[in-house]
Amino acid sequence: MPDGLHGEPDRQKCRGFAPKGVGVEWFGPDLGECPPGKTDLTGGFRVSKSDVDVVVVGAGFAGMYLLHELRANGFSSRVLEAGDDVGGTWYWNRYPGARCDISTTDYSYTWDPELHDQWTWSEKHAAQPEILKYAQFVAKKHDLYSGIDFNVKVTGAVWNDSTKRWTINASTGETITARHYVMATGCLSVPKDPDIPGTDRYQGPVYVTGRWPHEGVDFTGKRVAVIGTGSSSIQSIPHIAAQASELVVFQRTPNYSMPAFNGPQPADRVARLKGDRKAYEAEARLSSAGVPMEMPTVSALGVSRDEAFAMLEKSWQKGELLAIGATFMDVGTNREANEVICDFMRSKIKEVVKDPETAELLSPRGHAYGTKRPCMDTNYFQTFNLPHVRLVDLRKKPITSITETGIEFGDESKDFDAIVYATGFDAMTGAIVNVDITGKNGLTLKKKWEHGPLTYLGLTSVGFPNFYMITGPGSPSVLSNMMVSIEQHVEWIRDTLVDLREAGFDTIEATPVAEEGWRVHCTDCADITLFQDTNSWYMGANVPGKPRVLFPYIGGVGRYRQTCDEVRARGYLGFELSGSGKAQRNDGIVRQVQPDVDMVLEMMAQMGLPSMDSMSPAEARAFSEASSAMRPPGPEVGEMIDGTLPGAGGPLEYRLYRPATKGPHPVVVYFHGGGWVFGSHVSDDPLCRDLCKNADVLIVSVNYRHAPEDRFPAAADDGYAALQWVAANAASLGGDPSRIAVAGWSAGGNVAAVAAQLARDNGGPSLKGQLLLTPVTDGSRQHGSHHENADGFILTKSLMEWFWNHYADESDRSHPKASPLLASNLAGLPPAMVVTAQFDPLRDEGDAYARALMGAGVPVEHLQARGHIHTSITMVDALPSGKPPRAQMAAALRRFLA
Numbered sequence: 001m002p003d004g005l006h007g008e009p010d011r012q013k014c015r016g017f018a019p020k021g022v023g024v025e026w027f028g029p030d031l032g033e034c035p036p037g038k039t040d041l042t043g044g045f046r047v048s049k050s051d052v053d054v055v056v057v058g059a060g061f062a063g064m065y066l067l068h069e070l071r072a073n074g075f076s077s078r079v080l081e082a083g084d085d086v087g088g089t090w091y092w093n094r095y096p097g098a099r100c101d102i103s104t105t106d107y108s109y110t111w112d113p114e115l116h117d118q119w120t121w122s123e124k125h126a127a128q129p130e131i132l133k134y135a136q137f138v139a140k141k142h143d144l145y146s147g148i149d150f151n152v153k154v155t156g157a158v159w160n161d162s163t164k165r166w167t168i169n170a171s172t173g174e175t176i177t178a179r180h181y182v183m184a185t186g187c188l189s190v191p192k193d194p195d196i197p198g199t200d201r202y203q204g205p206v207y208v209t210g211r212w213p214h215e216g217v218d219f220t221g222k223r224v225a226v227i228g229t230g231s232s233s234i235q236s237i238p239h240i241a242a243q244a245s246e247l248v249v250f251q252r253t254p255n256y257s258m259p260a261f262n263g264p265q266p267a268d269r270v271a272r273l274k275g276d277r278k279a280y281e282a283e284a285r286l287s288s289a290g291v292p293m294e295m296p297t298v299s300a301l302g303v304s305r306d307e308a309f310a311m312l313e314k315s316w317q318k319g320e321l322l323a324i325g326a327t328f329m330d331v332g333t334n335r336e337a338n339e340v341i342c343d344f345m346r347s348k349i350k351e352v353v354k355d356p357e358t359a360e361l362l363s364p365r366g367h368a369y370g371t372k373r374p375c376m377d378t379n380y381f382q383t384f385n386l387p388h389v390r391l392v393d394l395r396k397k398p399i400t401s402i403t404e405t406g407i408e409f410g411d412e413s414k415d416f417d418a419i420v421y422a423t424g425f426d427a428m429t430g431a432i433v434n435v436d437i438t439g440k441n442g443l444t445l446k447k448k449w450e451h452g453p454l455t456y457l458g459l460t461s462v463g464f465p466n467f468y469m470i471t472g473p474g475s476p477s478v479l480s481n482m483m484v485s486i487e488q489h490v491e492w493i494r495d496t497l498v499d500l501r502e503a504g505f506d507t508i509e510a511t512p513v514a515e516e517g518w519r520v521h522c523t524d525c526a527d528i529t530l531f532q533d534t535n536s537w538y539m540g541a542n543v544p545g546k547p548r549v550l551f552p553y554i555g556g557v558g559r560y561r562q563t564c565d566e567v568r569a570r571g572y573l574g575f576e577l578s579g580s581g582k583a584q585r586n587d588g589i590v591r592q593v594q595p596d597v598d599m600v601l602e603m604m605a606q607m608g609l610p611s612m613d614s615m616s617p618a619e620a621r622a623f624s625e626a627s628s629a630m631r632p633p634g635p636e637v638g639e640m641i642d643g644t645l646p647g648a649g650g651p652l653e654y655r656l657y658r659p660a661t662k663g664p665h666p667v668v669v670y671f672h673g674g675g676w677v678f679g680s681h682v683s684d685d686p687l688c689r690d691l692c693k694n695a696d697v698l699i700v701s702v703n704y705r706h707a708p709e710d711r712f713p714a715a716a717d718d719g720y721a722a723l724q725w726v727a728a729n730a731a732s733l734g735g736d737p738s739r740i741a742v743a744g745w746s747a748g749g750n751v752a753a754v755a756a757q758l759a760r761d762n763g764g765p766s767l768k769g770q771l772l773l774t775p776v777t778d779g780s781r782q783h784g785s786h787h788e789n790a791d792g793f794i795l796t797k798s799l800m801e802w803f804w805n806h807y808a809d810e811s812d813r814s815h816p817k818a819s820p821l822l823a824s825n826l827a828g829l830p831p832a833m834v835v836t837a838q839f840d841p842l843r844d845e846g847d848a849y850a851r852a853l854m855g856a857g858v859p860v861e862h863l864q865a866r867g868h869i870h871t872s873i874t875m876v877d878a879l880p881s882g883k884p885p886r887a888q889m890a891a892a893l894r895r896f897l898a
């Protein structure tokens with residue numbers, strides 16, 4: 001209840017103050033006494049409009065800010081709220097111990113700078129009552145109560161395609177029409193059905209953490225059962241245990257939790273905030289999770305275990321939710337690296353919990369840290385040292401039924417005086433699909449989303465014009481500081497509404513192409529993380545029958561914001577706008593590069609590296625070697641041997657990679673990339689190791705003479721000479737001479753393709769296959785991709801020109817030894833796998849080679865690697881998105897050489 005209001009709600013008493021007229025009603029929460037002359041009430045009377053510009057559902061932090069912005073920009077609105085006050089999640093979640101896990105330095109509105117002086121948080125992690133008070137304070141300050149209808153649920157919303165308006169039905173029986181309709185209903189607002197047999201049999205009091213009684217609960221002297229061990233439970237258990245005479249905690253999956261170390265706001269953050277608030281807030285908005293953090297640069301596997309634990313201890317002591325995960329750069333994508341954190345967290349549980357068996361039961365195993373929402377607690381694990389607290393492992397003793405008096409589990413039956421369900425929420429989509437939202441052609445959102453939410457930017461959905469979700473599925477939402485994400489969405493919606501009005505458009509709707517593109521991008525992001533292996537509410541796994549997809553967007557708050565801004569800046573890319581007899585359809589996909597590749601490109605752009613084509617060959621070679629020295633080495637192989645072999649113009653170095661398995665192995669003669677100018681037999685080391693291990697083949701990576709010192713056809717002649725030598729000596733190298741293939745990347749792909757043609761034309765050796773990764777096949781460089789992907793994807797059009805100029809005269813470039821695509825006959829070549837990358841200048845010539853081979857009757861596997869660039873598939877252990885194409889390459893080699 002807001003300050004200044006006391007007593008029970010009593011709207012009738014106050015009716016006497018209402019001006020006469022239809023549609024006039026009292027607004028404001030929990031009305032108490034309304035004595036004449038009393039002026040400090042937050043409520044009042046207003047004429048409610050049944051037709052407005054915008055209807056907003058929910059008066060949590062999202063709905064409140066949106067209301068403010070709508071008013072400020074001259075839009076009429078109605079905000080409908082099911083509760084009787086503002087605050088959203090902080091209105092409903094009043095269980096004991098409820099606190100925000102994000103520090104108050106970061107979990108505050110930024111849109112009203114005055115608040116920073118007018119409101120002082122008492123603690124680092126604010127408790128629920130204080131956050132609710134903050135919401136009320138803001139609502140009062142900005143007169144938001146007058147714009148909110150409380151105790152009103154929205155039961156349905158229907159789009160009318162003739163009037164281009166939404167009709168919203170409220171639980172009060174009222175019907176409101178609106179041009180725009182916004183769900184600001186929160187991500188965790190609908191408690192899920194506990195799905196435990198017998199829940200309605202129990203006769204005693206039942207409490208749900210997400211719907212806690214406003215007056216609180218006294219568990220003194222009571223035998224209490226708590227079911228669930230997620231954040232809500234972990235926060236409330238120590239408080240319930242402090243009162244209960246007996247507490248039994250029913251745990252299905254243990255969770256990672258760290259102490260909140262609550263107290264005053266962290267001095268370093270406060271200092272940074274006070275030093276330059278604008279800069280701090282800007283950093284938060286462009287950060288990965290909405291909180292300024294130093295980005296890790298160290299792999300958890302790149303330091304000793306002791307060092308890793310020392311670093312984790314430092315993060316632990318910060319008492320910040322995101323600190324542990326941000327200690328190392330690879331915990332989100334590499335299971336082995338993640339396991340270092342898991343070990344550390346388990347060691348902490350062991351230190352605290354006295355009974356080793358209970359400690360083990362409380363120790364998460366089997367899911368990666370961060371793939372279930374990590375928790376913060378105050379004395380959670382310590383609580384299990386209390387004699388009246390017992391932990392039941394539901395995996396060993398499942399609940400067979402709730403009974404009239406208690407719970408039956410395993411072979412036991414126990415009576416309880418109260419049961420607490422801390423069993424979580426129908427997250428992200430529950431609150432949205434619970435309202436019957438019907439878009440164009442009678443399609444309901446529930447039906448459309450039956451196999452998973454489909455959104456554009458997590459903000460909109462095709463078939464539902466002028467409909468918006470704040471922190472919807474497909475946006476960073478629950479994987480971010482919600483305050484930052486809420487403000488960003490509110491501002492995007494506000495700006496969009498203003499843009500539409502100014503341009504004279506009435507409607508906005510995402511296009512199917514854009515929505516599908518966003519789905520693919522979200523999936524690409526999810527695919528490189530560890531989330532999919534865990535049964536979490538992030539994946540919808542906690543609600544039986546819910547589709548299994550990663551609901552939030554994992555690409556990061558900053559990147560996401562830039563994407564939304566880009567969509568607007570590019571004239572509402574991926575949207576169709578219409579109104580006043582005009583229409584604008586700006587179809588397209590906003591993010592197509594693989595997310596990890598995108599990050600590398602961004603990092604390189606920030607580093608401002610010089611372009612290689614501005615260097616001399618010697619400088620370019622030194623630059624390339626220096627870059628190679630920083631990359632991960634690739635997997636272990638059985639053995640690596642360096643040697644020399646006779647080339648066409650003198651000895652050539654080679655490196656042999658032998659698998660750890662028993663030989664003799666099939667042999668792959670590999671040619672490195674580097675535009676015929678740089679690189680060597682060891683420059684593609686990680687890729688060679690990867691192919692050796694995963695294809696179980698012996699790789700002989702061969703050097704060849706480089707331009708400009710040795711121009712065309714030196715590289716081609718060396719490639720063929722090396723192939724002949726390896727074939728002749730395969731047995732002595734430990735290989736199988738009857739199973740030989742060639743492989744190469746980029747210019748090395750060119751050398752490999754040429755070697756295969758020369759072998760066909762010059763009597764051998766007989767090859768079983770050719771693996772060509774983003775190969776150079778045509779010196780004419782007339783293909784569209786040279787222009788389309790001319791710049792911005794590492795290999796540029798001008799760098800390719802630089803390579804060709806060093807390698808071959810114009811007159812030589814059409815020779816098949818330079819341009820294998822231009823060979824008059826491709827029949828009779830060995831089976832091929834050709835891999836091309838979407839954002840590679842060489843894409844089209846690689847595609848053309850694959851098609852030409854197929855046309856000549858050569859069996860071809862053609863992999864067009866979506867979202868990849870010329871270099872990305874070779875970046876072993878650095879870019880997870882390259883793993884599937886490499887696995888396909890290894891499979892192709894196995895097949896060729898079976």
Ligand code: NAP
Nearest residue numbers: 099100101194228229230231232233252253373422423424
């Ligand atoms: P939750 O994390 O989904 O936890 C629910 C718990 O109930 C899990 O331990 C789950 O086990 C268990 N459970 C569910 N159904 C069950 C069944 N039928 N039988 C036995 N156990 C069952 O829910 P929550 O704790 O309410 O938290 C939800 C989210 O709200 C959090 O992850 C967080 O994002 C947010 N939250 C934040 C704060 C904060 O900021 N301080 C506080 C509370 C909540 P399984 O793991 O095996 O499914």
